[in-house]
Amino acid sequence: RxxxxxxxxxxxxxxxxxxxxxxxxxxxxxxxxxxxxxxxxxxxxxxxxxxxxxxxxxxxxDPALVLPRLAVKPRAWRESSIRPDVPDDIRAWLDSMDEKTLRESLKAIGDACRAAGFDPAMQACGEILRSNRDMGLHADSLTPIALRMRDGEWEYPGGIEEPDLSGYDRFITGTDDGGEER
Structure with a gap:
């Protein structure tokens, strides 16, 4: 054919x-x-x-084959046949992007889809957007997360624990835990 x-x-x-x-x-x-x-x-x-x-x-x-085509012409995103297949939160985020960010994001999603499949790529997009909506989607972060999700090896670490700096506070201020001077 x-x-x-x-x-x-x-x-x-x-x-x-x-x-x-x-x-x-x-x-x-x-x-x-x-x-x-x-x-x-x-x-x-x-x-x-x-x-x-x-x-x-x-x-x-296949959405993985459509996304690279959309990355070349990002204005076609709103009328694309795969747009309804994208989860609501990711679709809304993509809809709000300027053309340059949309192009880069669609390319990154396409790369992740080719590597891991559509569903793991969408799950990875969701994780990234939940943690930092302003960061955008980039293939170097999206594809590894999608591959780990596909293989069942991903657990989102959540918020990073801040280190306990109270020892430094005591050293600098010369006080103990109760606030009394030593």
Missing amino acids: TADKYGLVDIDSNRYLAGPDSARSRVLAAIRWDTVTLTSPATGELFAEHPRQYGRSRNVE
């Missing part, structure tokens, strides 16, 4: 996303009763594997 300019391949009146890298190129489609696998005929590289859709006129898109 040949993918269109968006990387979508038409199979039985349904459109399956192979990804933006495969736009306007030949794609090998393995159509089974339960899955559609899209690969490169030249290299055998796996572009995507989707559940097979029966019925007519549906777009089947």
Whole structure:
């Protein structure tokens, strides 16, 4: 099959996303009763594997493949087909971002999705945004957290305990714990 300019391949009146890298190129489609696998005929590289859709006129898109396309054109975020799949708090945060931050955040989420999958990436986004909404989303912090969440190794450490500096206070002020001078 040949993918269109968006990387979508038409199979039985349904459109399956192979990804933006495969736009306007030949794609090998393995159509089974339960899955559609899209690969490169030249290299055998796996572009995507989707559940097979029966019925007519549906777009089947993996959010991990859509996000890099959105990072290139961040203004398309509000009308994207995957926007409803994003949890409410993350969607609201992305909606409030300026174009540059939105572009960087969508790219970071796309990188995390490719590495760990959509659900762990969304969980990692939620953790980062809960701890610091002003920080933004960056691949160097988001991807490792998403991978650890995927593997079940992540427990959010919560607030960092502040060190006990009372010994320094006593030393500098010359008082004991009760406030009396020594």
